[in-house]
Each structure stands twice: as C-alpha cells, then as structure tokens.
Amino acid sequence: AQSVTQLGSHVSVSEGALVLLRCNYSSSVPPYLFWYVQYPNQGLQLLLKYTSAATLVKGINGFEAEFKKSETSFHLTKPSAHMSDAAEYFCAVSGTGTASKLTFGTGTRLQVTL
Amino acid sequence: DTAVSQTPKYLVTQMGNDKSIKCEQNLGHDTMYWYKQDSKKFLKIMFSYNNKELIINETVPNRFSPKSPDKAHLNLHINSLELGDSAVYFCASSQGGQAEAFFGQGTRLTVV
Numbered sequence: 055a056q057s058v059t060q061l062g063s064h065v066s067v068s069e070g071a072l073v074l075l076r077c078n079y080s081s082s083v084p085p086y087l088f089w090y091v092q093y094p095n096q097g098l099q100l101l102l103k104y105t106s107a108a109t110l111v112k113g114i115n116g117f118e119a120e121f122k123k124s125e126t127s128f129h130l131t132k133p134s135a136h137m138s139d140a141a142e143y144f145c146a147v148s149g150t151g152t153a154s155k156l157t158f159g160t161g162t163r164l165q166v167t168l
Numbered sequence: 169d170t171a172v173s174q175t176p177k178y179l180v181t182q183m184g185n186d187k188s189i190k191c192e193q194n195l196g197h198d199t200m201y202w203y204k205q206d207s208k209k210f211l212k213i214m215f216s217y218n219n220k221e222l223i224i225n226e227t228v229p230n231r232f233s234p235k236s237p238d239k240a241h242l243n244l245h246i247n248s249l250e251l252g253d254s255a256v257y258f259c260a261s262s263q264g265g266q267a268e269a270f271f272g273q274g275t276r277l278t279v280v
Contacts (some may be wrong), residue, residue, distance in 0.1 A: 088268055092209075097172075097258060097271040127199040142209060153223050154271055155201070156260075 056081045056147045058128075068167050069111055073132040075162045080126065085147045087128045088156065092142040101143075103121030104128060108152035115139070129133075140166045171195050174259050174272040176247055181249055189244045189275045191259030197270075198263060200242040203232060205256040206272070213238075214257075217242055250280045 061076040079085055086105050090098040102113025109121040119130045128145060145159040172193045181187050193200060201224075202214040203247060217236040220226035231247045256276050260269040 090271075095274075097273045098211075100259075100268050100270070103268050144211065153216075155213045155216060155224055156203075156211075157213075161209045161211075 056085060056149060056157050058087075058145045058147045058157065058159040058160050060087065060145050062162055064163045064165065066165040066167060067135045069137055070134050073130070073135045073139065073164065075130040075143050075145075075164065077119075077130065077159060078126050079128060079130045079147050081147055083149055085149065086154075087119075087121065087147040088148070089113065089117070089128075089130050090144045090146060090158075091115075092144065092161075093138070094141075098144065101130070106114075114142075135164075135166045137166050137168075142165055170258055172261055172270050172272040174257075174275050177273060178182060178276050178278075180278045180280065183249055183251060185249050186245070186247045187249060187277070188246070189257055189259075189277075191242045191244070191272060193240055193259075193261040193270070195261055195270060196263075197261040198239055199261060200236065200239075201260040201262075201269060202242065202244050203257060203258040203260060203271075207255070211258070215242075215244075246277075249277075251279050253277060254279045 057080045060077045074135045086104045089101040102111045104121045112118045117132045146156040171258040174191045182219045199218045201216045215234045220236045236242045256274045258274045262269040
C-alpha cells in the first residue's frame with residue numbers, strides 16, 4: 055500500500071521568506087509523487103509532479119520539490135513566499151497502471167504574513 | 169473552456185433524499201474519478217472508471233452509485249442521504265491511471 059505523511063498541518067511564514075512543506079512517502083514500488091494546491095472554495099490544482107525522471111522538479115508559481123529516495127521524501131519549497139501562496143497544499147502518491155489512484159496526505163495549510 | 173466541470177457547485181438537501189452530481193471532462197481522458205473531501209480537508213478516493221468500466225470501488229456505502237454513460241462523463245447518485253454524507257465531492261480525470269489528475273471545482277453537499 056502507498057501512503058504519504060505531511061508533517062505540520064499548519065505552516066506560517068512571512069512574506070519573502072522561504073517556504074518548506076514536508077512530505078514523506080511510503081511505497082513498495084517506484085512512486086509517482088505530486089503536489090497539489092487548493093485555494094479556498096476551489097478545486098485542486100497541480101503544482102508539480104515526479105515521475106522518475108529528474109529528481110528536482112520545478113512547478114508552477116515558483117515552487118519546486120526534490121525527490122530523495124534515501125530519505126523517502128518529496129518536500130516542497132519556494133524561495134520567497136508571496137501573500138497569494140496562502141492555501142492548502144496536498145502531497146499525493148500514486149502507483150502505475152489503470153487501477154492506480156491518488157492517495158493524499160492530510161494537507162498543510164500555508165499562512166503568509168506581512 | 170472548463171476542463172473538468174461539475175454541477176451543481178452547492179447542494180443542500182434533507183436527510184433521506186436522493187440526489188445526483190454530474191461531471192463532464194473535455195480533456196479526452198480515459199479515466200475519471202470521484203473523491204470525497206471531509207470537513208478536515210482529508211481527500212479519499214471513492215470510485216474510478218476507465219473507458220466507462222468501474223476500476224476502483226473503495227469502501228463506500230452502496231447508497232452511492234456512480235454511472236459513466238461515456239468516457240467524458242461520470243455521474244454520482246446518492247440514495248437516502250445521511251448527515252454524514254455532508255462533504256465536498258470532487259470529480260477528476262486523467263489519461264491512464266498514473267498520470268496527474270485534473271480536478272473539478274467540487275460540489276459542496278450539505279445534508280440537513
């Protein structure tokens with residue numbers, strides 16, 4: 055079975071500060087890993103994905119994540135937070151094949167303060 | 169053009185009623201899903217369909233019945249609604265099971 059664990063249900067940073075949202079995964083097969091963002095009262099939008107190519111993945115809105123197999127981690131970072139980054143962030147894992155599904159972490163709410 | 173669209177966006181209904189949520193995707197994807205997001209924001213898959221065939225059916229009460237009339241549509245019918253069914257239901261689609269999923273805007277269901 056696959057799973058992801060997001061450390062920290064709530065992270066607060068100042069505008070301009072580094073954003074670091076943590077995600078660790080568990081998978082018996084090479085995983086596909088994703089970060090999604092959810093703004094209030096909206097659906098989920100894909101930020102970036104790892105599918106066994108480059109370990110450093112760049113996404114939209116200046117976010118990136120690094121796949122570290124030795125640490126089973128896929129942490130999300132952004133060098134400089136912006137007020138518009140305030141949202142809920144979800145890490146997710148899936149396997150391969152038609153019967154694959156996204157298994158989500160419990161989410162991390164990012165607050166950005168002035 | 170909205171890629172994955174769900175209707176309605178909000179649904180308030182009384183216990184015991186039957187309701188449906190519709191979903192359509194115009195991305196040409198072959199796989200569609202229903203996810204449930206509870207009040208604590210936890211997201212869990214309910215069903216997935218690939219080319220109109222049911223592939224994943226998680227532990228969901230049989231009051232929930234998905235129907236896929238074609239590859240572009242996946243509807244969710246819920247019978248005898250209960251208070252605990254209150255949640256946000258998301259439809260999603262992907263090309264194949266392992267590709268990223270594109271989500272609709274969600275349907276906020278409130279059972280009173």
